[in-house]
Amino acid sequence: MKKFPVLEIFGPTIQGEGMVIGQKTMFVRTAGCDYSCSWCDSAFTWDGSAKDDIRQLTAEEIWTELFALGGSHFSHVTISGGNPALLGNLNELIDLLHEKNVKVAIETQGSRLQPWFDQIDDLTISPKPPSSGMKTDFTKLDEIILYLRGKNRLYHASLKVVVFDEQDLEFAKMVHLKYPEIPFYLQVGNDLVHEPDDGKLISHLLTRYEWLIDRAVSEEGLNNARVLPQLHTLVWGNKRGV
Amino acid sequence: MKKFPVLEIFGPTIQGEGMVIGQKTMFVRTAGCDYSCSWCDSAFTWDGSAKDDIRQLTAEEIWTELFALGGSHFSHVTISGGNPALLGNLNELIDLLHEKNVKVAIETQGSRLQPWFDQIDDLTISPKPPSSGMKTDFTKLDEIILYLRGKNRLYHASLKVVVFDEQDLEFAKMVHLKYPEIPFYLQVGNDLVHEPDDGKLISHLLTRYEWLIDRAVSEEGLNNARVLPQLHTLVWGNKRGV
Ligand code: SF4
Ligand code: SF4
Numbered sequence: 001m002k003k004f005p006v007l008e009i010f011g012p013t014i015q016g017e018g019m020v021i022g023q024k025t026m027f028v029r030t031a032g033c034d035y036s037c038s039w040c041d042s043a044f045t046w047d048g049s050a051k052d053d054i055r056q057l058t059a060e061e062i063w064t065e066l067f068a069l070g071g072s073h074f075s076h077v078t079i080s081g082g083n084p085a086l087l088g089n090l091n092e093l094i095d096l097l098h099e100k101n102v103k104v105a106i107e108t109q110g111s112r113l114q115p116w117f118d119q120i121d122d123l124t125i126s127p128k129p130p131s132s133g134m135k136t137d138f139t140k141l142d143e144i145i146l147y148l149r150g151k152n153r154l155y156h157a158s159l160k161v162v163v164f165d166e167q168d169l170e171f172a173k174m175v176h177l178k179y180p181e182i183p184f185y186l187q188v189g190n191d192l193v194h195e196p197d198d199g200k201l202i203s204h205l206l207t208r209y210e211w212l213i214d215r216a217v218s219e220e221g222l223n224n225a226r227v228l229p230q231l232h233t234l235v236w237g238n239k240r241g242v
Numbered sequence: 243m244k245k246f247p248v249l250e251i252f253g254p255t256i257q258g259e260g261m262v263i264g265q266k267t268m269f270v271r272t273a274g275c276d277y278s279c280s281w282c283d284s285a286f287t288w289d290g291s292a293k294d295d296i297r298q299l300t301a302e303e304i305w306t307e308l309f310a311l312g313g314s315h316f317s318h319v320t321i322s323g324g325n326p327a328l329l330g331n332l333n334e335l336i337d338l339l340h341e342k343n344v345k346v347a348i349e350t351q352g353s354r355l356q357p358w359f360d361q362i363d364d365l366t367i368s369p370k371p372p373s374s375g376m377k378t379d380f381t382k383l384d385e386i387i388l389y390l391r392g393k394n395r396l397y398h399a400s401l402k403v404v405v406f407d408e409q410d411l412e413f414a415k416m417v418h419l420k421y422p423e424i425p426f427y428l429q430v431g432n433d434l435v436h437e438p439d440d441g442k443l444i445s446h447l448l449t450r451y452e453w454l455i456d457r458a459v460s461e462e463g464l465n466n467a468r469v470l471p472q473l474h475t476l477v478w479g480n481k482r483g484v
Binding site for chain 2: 011012013014020021022023024072073074075076185199202203206209210213216217218219220222223224225226227228229231234235236
């Protein structure tokens with residue numbers, strides 16, 4: 001059996017963002033990313049700072065840990081990263097979770113297509129806007145969307161763009177316009193990922209959220225968007241593993 | 243043409259709660275409710291305090307106002323109350339909005355079935371828990387769910403229960419168990435609807451939200467629930483018309 005690089009397994013908690021916001025879920029965080037976004041809130045998955053915490057686990061071992069933590073108290077698992085789409089054989093884990101009657105969500109930036117994308121119940125594709133310093137490969141993104149459309153899986157997918165500034169918003173509009181049939185989410189960027197004072201963080205993020213709502217509301221190209229904050233950050237601040 | 247009792251028309255803004263949380267939308271608030279929940283945050287729709295503000299408007303007149311406010315900047319309208327399901331001919335408005343390529347969401351507590359329920363794009367049915375002082379008529383609720391199932395519209399519907407305390411949570415579990423095929427949402431009750439200090443309100447509501455997450459997470463019967471706050475209250479406090 002294939003082994004996967006795992007950094008964190010935690011839960012049950014709720015999904016704080018995106019297409020299944022609020023959903024009760026467990027989290028499996030894989031290590032490794034092909035990007036290095038300037039504002040990455042999971043930089044420890046790829047910058048080497050947590051490399052001693054990476055464990056190589058089989059799907060069975062991951063399930064054992066999920067079950068030890070969550071018992072019968074979950075029916076949804078979110079695989080996040082890093083970029084879990086770097087893992088070619090992840091279908092071993094996805095299939096095992098489905099056998100256990102557990103639904104599977106994944107978030108990826110859309111730089112890689114994996115055949116198992118058509119098995120994901122809630123697939124969030126999150127192309128990175130200019131403020132990240134990364135450049136989206138739209139040929140690849142087209143390929144992913146085409147693959148999902150061909151498999152009749154667009155209903156299980158969504159696009160999400162994190163927005164920090166006006167340039168990001170322009171990028172978001174362009175992405176939404178390019179793939180109008182896919183549910184589209186705007187998310188407030190957290191530009192205070194190192195702020196330890198929760199009160200300050202919350203008030204700042206709610207102000208930024210209000211700004212993003214105001215901007216989205218004034219844009220005809222975003223009539224069909226959903227504008228969301230990160231709920232886990234509002235509730236738990238910048239803590240990891242909740 | 244039929245006239246409808248309208249109390250507020252506002253937007254564009256976002257939907258702050260429930261199945262399409264974050265969705266850019268306009269709001270039409272109708273007057274009148276057959277309930278009188280102890281913690282109703284829209285009591286002015288039925289307690290007489292705003293009766294001089296009620297206007298009798300036709301569907302065309304409502305559309306004219308929506309368009310004057312939102313122009314081309316919306317494609318979604320939420321009809322809330324009060325209880326809009328008291329209005330037998332509301333299909334006149336729903337049909338007109340659909341003609342204009344606008345999607346329609348409605349929230350009702352589930353005390354009345356209207357044939358136009360099968361025309362609603364996002365139908366939230368929100369049975370009231372014990373803390374409201376109201377009693378759910380489950381014969382009626384059964385009838386509504388059966389009607390939607392028969393019309394193959396369950397995909398456009400959701401159940402939402404507002405939770406203030408443990409008894410409410412028990413009620414929520416019972417409702418979810420009774421209708422497991424319908425997407426289920428738990429929402430934090432706002433027990434400070436008259437609090438003018440936004441800072442106090444936000445910190446209190448986030449604490450209550452954390453409590454509700456903790457409770458939902460520990461309940462096997464709520465594995466498939468989605469647990470959400472009211473985003474508009476976090477952003478704008480107890481203000482009306484935003
Ligand atoms: S793609 Fe995601 S995990 Fe990778 S660097 Fe960017 S934000 Fe971080
Ligand atoms: S059903 Fe809704 S509008 Fe009517 S009293 Fe209860 S909370 Fe208020």
